[in-house]
Amino acid sequence: MTRHHVVDTAINAGCFANLVTALNVASLAEGLKAEGPFTVFAPTDEAFSKLPLGTVKALLENIPDLIKVLTYHVILDQKITAAEIGKTHSVTTSEGSTLTINTSDGVKVNDSNVVTPDVEADNGVFHIIDTVLIPESLGSI
Template sequence: MPDVVDTAINAGTFATLVTALNVAGLAEGLKAEGPFTVFAPTDEAFSKLPSGTVEALLENIPALIKVLTYHVIPDQKITAAEMGKTDSVTTSEGSTLKINTSDGVKVNDAKVITPDVEADNGVIHIIDTVLIPESLGKLEPVS
């Protein structure tokens, strides 16, 4: 079974995420043993960000790393069913994501559109919105 990075590559709807992971130097880490829980925004989710935001992040590696690690829960494989037992999880970035399972599964303001995509070293939950850690404040697009 492929790892979380190869699973995302094979899905074909995560080109922006995979590019960002490679630019930030994080892809190799997510190929490690894990386990990891990854909230993976689709290319469509990235396209909902204000124009120029993705380009700005790809040029600001420290900010990009914060955004990407905010989507990863280290050392845990948390299924959608297990998310119903908690109201928050701590990310690799160090902040907390709020979990709400009252109507499907939501992580902060992102809806899980496809839960429990199995990978060799964890699980991926596909989300419809890019999560931005509060520590970054408002992202300014490249003008």
């Protein structure tokens, strides 16, 4: 039986080329193929295009900052579904910072909207978001 981990699921969706490239450049893709479970807040290519011009290129050339940004989108050892997201107000990322969850009008993670929740993978779940999440430690990018 073929396993579809969160990275394969993102590749197959076809709208995460920037995310998949970033995961590979930062050598994080293999880690997300592990047993899990993982929860990933996955920004689309459109979300990456909303970043200021040159930001993606700069991140791809600065691996420590790229790793901070990517791990800020991942919750380790938990599979948090949309139903469970509504029961919490924050989650701690693998980067070490906290994401704020607001469910008063849809589901927001910090300033990003969850546009498609609960995309299932064998080792977790991801929620498609419309804005790249930037940890406060990096300031405004």
